[in-house]
């Protein structure tokens with residue numbers, strides 16, 4: 291419907307010039323599910339990891355925010371440590387999302403959050419506590435998980 | 442007798458706010474000073490006036506002043522406040538309404554802040570510029586591309602507020618539609634522009650909102666008015682459109698249970714909006730419900746509809762509300778709640794309602810202690826749950842009876858008016874069981890002293906009155922016409938006992954001259970004390 295023009299335009303732009311560290315596999319069957327591979331930011335504990343992120347667009351898109359899930363396990367205070375691997379912060383929250391926001395901006399935000407976790411807005415409070423109080427152990431586990439799951 | 446002392450005169454002690462003392466005047470609307478105008482408005486209407494006078498005459502310690510408003514009343518109040526503030530601020534009606542909603546209807550604070558820094562307030566409320574001079578309009582702009590849908594066809598209609606974030610009207614409408622329909626927003630919808638916090642003013646909304654949403658939008662605007670006011674609450678009954686005003690403040694809730702009666706017939710607590718739970722204060726209700734939820738498995742068996750006769754062990758089914766059971770097999774008469782002999786109930790030596798602490802148990806034995814505390818809880822929970830269940834059964838049996846009576850009417854010549862006594866009896870039963878139910882939650886937290894015995898006596902008296910009335914519903918329908926006078930007597934006796942219990946409890950509760958709260962460390966208990974009572978509440 292009306293969101294088609296917008297979607298095609300976004301897809302065209304994002305495949306032509308993807309955000310840094312991101313590769314977008316163009317959707318084949320379902321226009322509303324996008325697969326992204328994101329490289330861990332080089333100066334972070336996730337460096338060297340490759341993350342499969344799935345972006346599901348609600349049928350009301352762009353009036354409702356896309357839903358993001360990490361298909362690759364990641365040790366991070368802002369990503370739920372379950373099969374959904376959900377991340378929901380900033381513009382991804384329904385009340386903060388504005389229709390002109392774009393998926394490329396979302397991906398930039400995700401990458402920024404990988405580089406700098408936001409423990410005060412955490413979904414995994416345990417990991418957030420560790421991140422704040424015992425950075426050494428946090429870094430250790432996070433790096434371990436990169437080797438175990440994200441290679 | 443001091444039973445006429447109402448809440449308002451009782452609390453006129455030095456620690457109370459002035460506005461509570463004023464609560465007797467017909468409207469205590471919002472903040473203390475500026476409400477005279479509402480008094481004027483409503484005193485013109487005779488109905489409000491008389492209702493108030495009647496209420497004052499009969500008011501008991503457990504009653505509070507309240508008022509029920511229709512959606513039209515609420516609208517009129519809003520309009521009046523807007524008009525008044527508009528004159529003061531010299532702003533148009535529309536803008537003033539936005540400012541007031543922005544200030545959550547706190548008139549005084551708005552005026553103060555506005556006088557302090559007009560520009561800042563206007564900016565924050567999303568009214569940066571003068572809408573009156575330059576009203577919002579839909580435009581066609583050359584070379585415009587909508588940043589939401591990416592349409593760019595020539596002649597595309599678009600809209601932008603003063604912030605300049607322009608979108609095509611289809612997108613703007615869809616955005617607003619979603620906010621209003623799905624997210625229930627109205628007064629504080631932000632511009633759809635990325636990162637823009639400008640609030641969409643109601644002139645712009647009127648221009649853009651499609652007609653199918655206008656009703657919902659205005660309803661939501663009205664909702665925010667009631668939601669933002671501490672002394673107004675929507676009636677929680679489903680489908681009910683009324684709002685209730687009551688001057689009881691949050692801090693008073695430990696001393697009064699403000700039950701209000703909506704015009705839709707629903708009785709609810711103004712403090713917590715749960716169904717009427719007198720005489721039990723909100724905080725204890727909350728604790729109790731939490732406890733019941735946590736312990737639901739322990740107490741599950743209680744809701745069973747069948748038990749065994751304590752004498753012959755044959756299965757007895759409870760199909761009415763009455764707790765006076767007679768075994769069909771051995772004719773043993775017993776009490777459903779305590780399984781004790783019925784004939785002893787109502788005598789001064791028998792206690793069905795009181796929990797007797799077993800004296801022989803060794804208090805130092807932790808296991809015995811925890812068993813005792815479980816038994817104690819189950820004693821009260823059993824009776825609490827039983828009255829709830831009985832109320833349901835009472836109602837079922839009333840509906841059946843009423844049906845049969847209506848059928849009988851033609852033959853018996855009883856008129857509709859004459860059948861009314863059944864409905865009155867049924868209503869009294871419902872209300873009394875509701876009260877009884879909560880007396881058990883209340884008693885659970887009440888520490889034993891000589892005052893509690895008066896409470897338990899009141900409880901016992903009401904309970905007996907209720908069971909006696911409830912029993913009459915199980916009589917054959919054909920005989921009910923002949924029992925009319927007896928039933929009416931029993932009904933008014935029930936109501937009287939209920940009022941005595943509530944009045945007595947309410948008086949003791951609000952009397953907190955020596956009220957203290959202390960924590961006794963070893964037990965993990967919080968003790969709250971009023972003049973006559975002490976409550977033990979587990980700390981969680």
Ligand SMILES: [Zn+2]
Pocket residue numbers: 587588589590591592608609610611612613
């Ligand atoms: Zn558009």
Ligand SMILES: [Zn+2]
Pocket residue numbers: 602604605606632633634637638639
């Ligand atoms: Zn804007």
Ligand SMILES: [Zn+2]
Pocket residue numbers: 676677678681682683703704705706707
């Ligand atoms: Zn109602």
Ligand SMILES: [Zn+2]
Pocket residue numbers: 710711712713714715718722723726
């Ligand atoms: Zn309450």
Ligand SMILES: [Zn+2]
Pocket residue numbers: 750751752753754755768769770771772773
């Ligand atoms: Zn029997």
Ligand SMILES: [Zn+2]
Pocket residue numbers: 776777778779780781786793
């Ligand atoms: Zn009993």
